[in-house]
Amino acid sequence: MLTGAFTALITPFNNNEIDEKSLVKLINWQIDEGINGLVPVGTTGETPTLSHDEHAKVVEICIKTTAGRVPVIAGAGSNSTAEAVEMVEFAQKAGADGVLCVAPYYNKPNQEGLFQHFSAIAKATDLPVILYNIPSRSIVDISIDTMARLQNTHENIAGVKDATSDIGRVSLQRAQLGKGFIQFSADDMSAVGFNAHGGHGAISVVSNIAPKLFTAMMDASLNGNFDEALRIQDKLAPLMSALFIEPNPAGTKYVAQKLGLCQADLRLPMVPLTDTTKKIIDAAMEHAGIA
Numbered sequence: 001m002l003t004g005a006f007t008a009l010i011t012p013f014n015n016n017e018i019d020e021k022s023l024v025k026l027i028n029w030q031i032d033e034g035i036n037g038l039v040p041v042g043t044t045g046e047t048p049t050l051s052h053d054e055h056a057k058v059v060e061i062c063i064k065t066t067a068g069r070v071p072v073i074a075g076a077g078s079n080s081t082a083e084a085v086e087m088v089e090f091a092q093k094a095g096a097d098g099v100l101c102v103a104p105y106y107n108k109p110n111q112e113g114l115f116q117h118f119s120a121i122a123k124a125t126d127l128p129v130i131l132y133n134i135p136s137r138s139i140v141d142i143s144i145d146t147m148a149r150l151q152n153t154h155e156n157i158a159g160v161k162d163a164t165s166d167i168g169r170v171s172l173q174r175a176q177l178g179k180g181f182i183q184f185s186a187d188d189m190s191a192v193g194f195n196a197h198g199g200h201g202a203i204s205v206v207s208n209i210a211p212k213l214f215t216a217m218m219d220a221s222l223n224g225n226f227d228e229a230l231r232i233q234d235k236l237a238p239l240m241s242a243l244f245i246e247p248n249p250a251g252t253k254y255v256a257q258k259l260g261l262c263q264a265d266l267r268l269p270m271v272p273l274t275d276t277t278k279k280i281i282d283a284a285m286e287h288a289g290i291a
Contacts, residue, residue, distance in 0.1 A: 002071055002098060002128065002159070002182055003200040004036030004222065005215040007207040008044040010249050011058055012262035018054055020061060022262035026208075027065045029261065033211040036218070038062055039100055039203050041075035043137070044249045049267040056090055063095045073130060073203075077102030079138075081117045085124045098128040100161060100203070105138035111146045118142075118150050118157065128158035134186065135164060144169075148176050161186050161203050162194070170197035188214070188240040192229045195221040205248055206240045209255040210290055238284035245277045254281060259290070 007030055012022035030038060040062040041047045041055050050058070059074045066072050074096040076087035084101055091099050101121050103114060122129050131150070135141040141164065150157040159182025162169065167190055170183055174197070185194035185202040195201065201222065207214040213232055220229035243251035250266055250273050257264040266272065273281070285291040 002037060005201055005207055005218040006037040006039050006073065006203045007035050007211060008042045008203050008205055009038055009040045010208050010252055010256060011045040013265040013267060014263050018057060019262055023061055024065050026261050027062060030211050031069050034215045035070060035207060035211045036215060037071040037073060038066060039073045039075060042100060044205050046267055047075055059091060060094050071097035073098040073100050075100050077132060079104035079107050081120050084121055088121050088125045092125045092127050096127060098130055100130045100132050102132040102134060103138040103140050103142050108139050111143055114142055115146050115149055119153065122154035122156055126156060129156050130158060131160045133160055133162055133164060144173055144176050151177055151181060158182055167193050167197055170194055170199050174198040192221045192233055205243060205252055206236060208252050209259060210236060210288060235288050239288045242281045242284040245280060246273055251281055254278060255285060
């Protein structure tokens with residue numbers, strides 16, 4: 001089962017081009033630090049600014065560099081069903097271990113549209129499909145009934161990355177979908193509580209720059225050691241908060257540059273951090289012990 005701490009990987013840039021050397025360095029460092037899995041080309045990877053060729057390149061680099069050491073769940077979402085199917089087919093051909101597919105954004109399908117969209121994706125691959133439910137960005141919410149219908153229709157509808165900010169929903173989803181349906185938190189700050197409700201881990205932003213700590217926190221919470229999980233949470237909480245003062249992944253890339261992992265370069269419409277935010281992040285890094 002896909003469980004534990006998965007990193008929603010940033011995409012390093014240098015002079016507005018993908019920095020392949022830094023991407024390889026980041027992936028190897030993540031694995032050396034004990035991360036349980038990697039998720040390239042998601043929101044944190046600035047996917048909306050990547051061309052299709054760049055998207056494919058990042059997935060290929062991640063799978064090749066990882067070389068089976070940890071699972072790779074490739075981002076493969078689109079608000080066009082045909083485009084999402086193409087991305088999923090590519091991910092399977094490239095050797096991914098699963099795909100993460102976001103609810104179609106902007107065009108606002110109803111629940112039947114969501115069912116048909118994810119059904120087309122599930123039919124196109126043998127890989128586990130992780131639904132990405134993020135109403136704050138996609139506007140639409142994949143209902144629990146629709147998830148259950150998908151699960152009952154397609155064996156490879158394997159789980160959800162839940163960004164609803166409703167921890168109670170974890171219990172409701174577990175009751176209807178079963179313990180085997182993978183539930184990943186999409187929110188670092190509430191991931192411990194998410195796991196207490198029966199979650200299976202998190203697809204994390206902060207683990208880009210604190211993979212060892214975040215993985216230890218997920219391990220502790222999944223093993224019922226909440227005293228230890230909260231001890232680590234207290235170390236990471238200021239940093240998890242500070243990274244989102246300005247739009248992600250500006251803060252994460254700022255820290256990654258300070259750690260020597262890659263440049264802090266972003267693509268428009270993302271812009272560099274203000275000096276005020278940098279100072280807050282610096283203090284949070286020191287608090288976490290990663291300065």
